[in-house]
Amino acid sequence: GTLDAYLSDVAAEILVAQLQMGWQSRGGNAAAEGRAVLKRVMKEIETLPLELALLSDPAERAAVAAEAIREHLAMQVSNHGAKGVAATLARIGSTIDWQALDASVPEDARRTGDKAGAAAVLDAWTQRRHQLVHQGKALRIKAAEARAVVEFVEVIALHVDSLAVAST
Numbered sequence: 702g703t704l705d706a707y708l709s710d711v712a713a714e715i716l717v718a719q720l721q722m723g724w725q726s727r728g729g730n731a732a733a734e735g736r737a738v739l740k741r742v743m744k745e746i747e748t749l750p751l752e753l754a755l756l757s758d759p760a761e762r763a764a765v766a767a768e769a770i771r772e773h774l775a776m777q778v779s780n781h782g783a784k785g786v787a788a789t790l791a792r793i794g795s796t797i798d799w800q801a802l803d804a805s806v807p808e809d810a811r812r813t814g815d816k817a818g819a820a821a822v823l824d825a826w827t828q829r830r831h832q833l834v835h836q837g838k839a840l841r842i843k844a845a846e847a848r849a850v851v852e853f854v855e856v857i858a859l860h861v862d863s864l865a866v867a868s869t
Contacts, residue, residue, distance in 0.1 A: 702830065704781075704858065705785065707861075708786065708789040708861065709774035709780060711789070711861060711865050712770070712771075712789050712792050712793055713768075713774060714767060714865075715865050716738060716792065717766050718869050720739075738792055739770075741773060742773045745777070774789075782824045783820035783824050786861065790864055793864075793865060793868045795864040795868045799818055800818065802818075802856060803818045806818075807853055809843075809846050810822055810849035810852070810853045819853075823853070829842070
């Protein structure tokens with residue numbers, strides 16, 4: 702759940718930065734994925750273009766746009782699991798190499814004897830979270846497993862950070 706929220710924040714920040722750079726350096730051409738997000742946001746908040754046009758301070762305009770994008774991504778888009786992470790990165794014009802993260806999966810985050818890759822491990826824990834949070838199932842999760850999953854999510858976040866920085 703925290704990774705989902707983090708991805709929404711990163712995507713909003715990067716999309717606004719890319720759009721600002723695109724409009725300044727390329728005469729208004731923005732990334733196709735960024736435009737697609739903006740179109741969806743504008744459908745939800747039809748007054749957003751007018752609201753942004755009325756703001757004279759560029760920093761305030763960027764903050765309002767980022768908040769609208771962040772809210773859209775947080776409320777309307779799921780960033781859960783490997784597909785969610787990949788989709789978030791696609792929105793900012795990047796891709797994730799799950800195999801590069803395979804060696805970073807802590808052993809305690811894997812199921813006993815499971816040697817699945819990073820994407821599969823994330824999906825398995827995302828499914829367990831769904832069972833716990835949305836289905837109310839009682840799951841046995843050992844403290845070592847919980848710590849390992851937190852470490853793994855941190856690895857994913859750091860990887861996303863590096864890709865996000867490279868995409869601006």
